[in-house]
Amino acid sequence: MNKRIQNMADNRAKLITAARKAFAEKGYAGASMDELTADAGLTRGALYHNFGDKRGLLAAVVEQIDSDMAMRAHAIGAKEQDEFQGLLAEGAAYIRMALEPEVQRIVLLDGPAVLGDPSQWPSQSSCLQATRLTVERLIAQHVIKPVDAEAAARLLSGAALNAALWIAASSTPQDVMPKAIQAFQLLASGLLENDNQFSVAAKL
Amino acid sequence: MNKRIQNMADNRAKLITAARKAFAEKGYAGASMDELTADAGLTRGALYHNFGDKRGLLAAVVEQIDSDMAMRAHAIGAKEQDEFQGLLAEGAAYIRMALEPEVQRIVLLDGPAVLGDPSQWPSQSSCLQATRLTVERLIAQHVIKPVDAEAAARLLSGAALNAALWIAASSTPQDVMPKAIQAFQLLASGLLENDNQFSVAAKL
DNA sequence: ATAATAACATACGAGACGTATGTCAATTTA
DNA sequence: TAAATTGACATACGTCTCGTATGTTATTAT
Numbered sequence: 249m250n251k252r253i254q255n256m257a258d259n260r261a262k263l264i265t266a267a268r269k270a271f272a273e274k275g276y277a278g279a280s281m282d283e284l285t286a287d288a289g290l291t292r293g294a295l296y297h298n299f300g301d302k303r304g305l306l307a308a309v310v311e312q313i314d315s316d317m318a319m320r321a322h323a324i325g326a327k328e329q330d331e332f333q334g335l336l337a338e339g340a341a342y343i344r345m346a347l348e349p350e351v352q353r354i355v356l357l358d359g360p361a362v363l364g365d366p367s368q369w370p371s372q373s374s375c376l377q378a379t380r381l382t383v384e385r386l387i388a389q390h391v392i393k394p395v396d397a398e399a400a401a402r403l404l405s406g407a408a409l410n411a412a413l414w415i416a417a418s419s420t421p422q423d424v425m426p427k428a429i430q431a432f433q434l435l436a437s438g439l440l441e442n443d444n445q446f447s448v449a450a451k452l
Numbered sequence: 453m454n455k456r457i458q459n460m461a462d463n464r465a466k467l468i469t470a471a472r473k474a475f476a477e478k479g480y481a482g483a484s485m486d487e488l489t490a491d492a493g494l495t496r497g498a499l500y501h502n503f504g505d506k507r508g509l510l511a512a513v514v515e516q517i518d519s520d521m522a523m524r525a526h527a528i529g530a531k532e533q534d535e536f537q538g539l540l541a542e543g544a545a546y547i548r549m550a551l552e553p554e555v556q557r558i559v560l561l562d563g564p565a566v567l568g569d570p571s572q573w574p575s576q577s578s579c580l581q582a583t584r585l586t587v588e589r590l591i592a593q594h595v596i597k598p599v600d601a602e603a604a605a606r607l608l609s610g611a612a613l614n615a616a617l618w619i620a621a622s623s624t625p626q627d628v629m630p631k632a633i634q635a636f637q638l639l640a641s642g643l644l645e646n647d648n649q650f651s652v653a654a655k656l
Numbered sequence: 657a658t659a660a661t662a663a664c665a666t667a668c669g670a671g672a673c674g675t676a677t678g679t680c681a682a683t684t685t686a
Numbered sequence: 687t688a689a690a691t692t693g694a695c696a697t698a699c700g701t702c703t704c705g706t707a708t709g710t711t712a713t714t715a716t
Contacts, residue, residue, distance in 0.1 A: 250683095251681095251682065251683090252681090252682060252683075252692095252693080252694075255682095256693095256694070256695095259695085275565075276565075277481060277566075280672070280673095281672075281673070281674095282671090282672075282673095290695075290696090291695070291696055291697080292673085292674085292696085292697095293694080293696045293697075294694075294695055294696085296673095296674070296675080296695095297693090297695065298694090298695095301673085301674070302673075302674090357564055357565045358565055360561055360565075360617070361479075361480075361561045361562055361565035361566075362481075362565075364621070365617050365620070366617075367618065367621065368621055393638060395631075395634065395635050395638055396628075396631035396632075396634070398618070398631075399615070399618070399628070399631045399632050399634070399635035400635050400638075400639075402614045402615060402617075402618045402632075403611040403614060403615055403632070403635050403636060404611070404639075405614065406610045406611045406612075406613055406614025406615070406617075407607040407608075407610045407611045407614075407639070408610075409610055409614070410606045410607060410609065410611075410613070411606060411607055411610070413564070413569055413570075413606075413610075414569070414571065414602070414603070414606045416569070417568070417569035417571065417572060424600075424603070427599075427600035427602075427603045428600075428603050428606075428607070430600070430603070431599050431600060431603035431604050431607050432607060434597060434599055434604075434642045434643055435604075435607055435608075435611070435639040435640070435642045435643065436639070436642060437642040438638045438639045438640060438641040438642025438643070438644075439638055439639065439642070440642075445646070454714095455712095455713065455714090456662080456663075456712085456713060456714080459663080459713095460662095460663070460664095463663085463664085484702085484703070484704095485703075485704070486702095486703080494664075494665090495664070495665055495666075496665090496666095496704085496705085497663080497664045497665045497666075498663075498664055500664095500704095500705070500706080501663060501664065502663090502664095505704085505705070506704075506705090657716100658715105658716085659714105659715085659716080660713100660714085660715080660716095661712105661713085661714075661715090662711100662712095662713090662714100663710105663711095663712090664709105664710085664711090664712100665708105665709080665710075665711095666707100666708085666709070666710090667706100667707085667708075667709090668705105668706085668708095669704105669705095669706085669707100670703105670704090670706105671702105671703090671704090672701105672702085672703085672704105673700105673701090673702085673703100674699105674700095674701090674702105675698100675699085675700085675701105676697100676698085676699080676700100677696100677697085677698080677699095678695105678696080678697075678698090679694105679695085679696075679697095680693105680694095680695090680696100681692105681693095681694090681695100682691105682692085682693090682694095683690105683691085683692075683693100684689105684690085684691075684692085685688100685689085685690080685691090686687100686688090686689085686690095
């Protein structure tokens with residue numbers, strides 16, 4: 249019965265897939281909509297019908313990647329027994345993910361420049377929200393000091409982002425990665441209640 | 453004798469001034485070179501002769517703003533007696549400066565997206581370098597743990613950047629600013645040697 | 657004073673985006 | 687079942703922008 253909505257969903261997926269490739273390889277500004285749509289076996293007509301304009305397509309791509317990142321990071325953080333260790337692991341996971349060209353170019357560089365503040369994206373930035381919830385739980389458990397959860401989440405994700413940019417631009421990523429992760433975990437340990445400063449920080 | 457180089461310097465300054473305004477108001481992509489140069493009383497000919505292309509103009513603008521920021525932040529940090537307090541003050545100063553449209557739009561959003569990693573800009577990112585030097589001094593004084601100085605500087609500046617983005621997007625900047633600064637200073641205190649954890653962190 | 661240099665203006669061409677219009681398959685209705 | 691309608695997508699067009707290539711003129715050197 250519904251062959252049209254199925255076809256439309258397929259075409260949307262095709263366009264998003266092609267856009268992920270084009271945006272990652274050439275950047276948002278450098279990606280041509282003609283080439284992009286031709287790569288998906290369609291024309292610009294389909295694009296403007298489905299996404300409104302070029303920015304709308306970027307928003308859709310960002311939402312897909314962002315939700316994917318949040319799922320992966322949460323799975324990694326949930327493996328840890330200690331929830332604070334989970335937060336650290338989650339941060340390290342973000343740093344590693346930010347090395348992927350798609351994530352870095354699309355979500356971290358072009359995303360904020362074109363779409364503005366991540367917390368006001370249509371996708372709401374799942375990554376940010378997940379980190380904030382973890383911070384709130386840790387505050388309730390008196391593991392970390394009663395800092396503003398949103399503030400802590402944003403600064404942590406910002407630190408992770410810049411760590412990733414640094415690593416990616418480096419000529420020896422394997423060399424700087426551990427330095428970045430150590431620095432990140434040291435910073436995060438600043439949130440700990442004094443009681444936990446030694447017990448947890450000693451592991452770093 | 454040298455009336456030509458004087459005139460050229462004047463025109464360069466005019467173009468950079470006009471570019472600061474245009475880039476800050478319309479963003480890099482949205483700024484038209486025709487309008488921009490006309491605003492400076494010149495044409496695109498002068499622009500391409502002086503800066504090569506649009507990116508070259510952005511690089512010149514970024515360099516000017518960045519060195520200005522570094523000077524201002526250093527002056528603020530130098531006022532503190534305790535050097536770690538100076539680092540905290542410097543970070544808070546960066547957060548406040550990042551609220552200025554020129555800084556945020558040009559240096560923090562479009563800069564990395566168009567020019568790439570800040571540490572590899574022609575201007576070398578004076579802000580980053582200044583913070584790194586402060587961190588190195590504090591390590592030598594055994595005030596903070598022997599973390600990689602570059603890593604710490606980059607994560608701190610990244611945290612400050614995201615704090616600023618958050619504040620700027622907020623509807624009540626005066627409300628979130630203290631939260632952001634407190635979170636920043638808590639994170640920074642994670643770098644402290646355990647001896648100093650209480651003595652310094654108690655002031656927060 | 658004349659020639660040469662170079663800083664800048666002007667003219668041109670190549671894309672790229674967004675819209676307006678056209679077309680045809682899929683669904684609905686009679 | 688057949689006609690009509692809807693809408694997803696293609697095509698054609700206009701406008702804007704960047705970068706280059708060529709011209710022009712003031713300044714400097716000889």
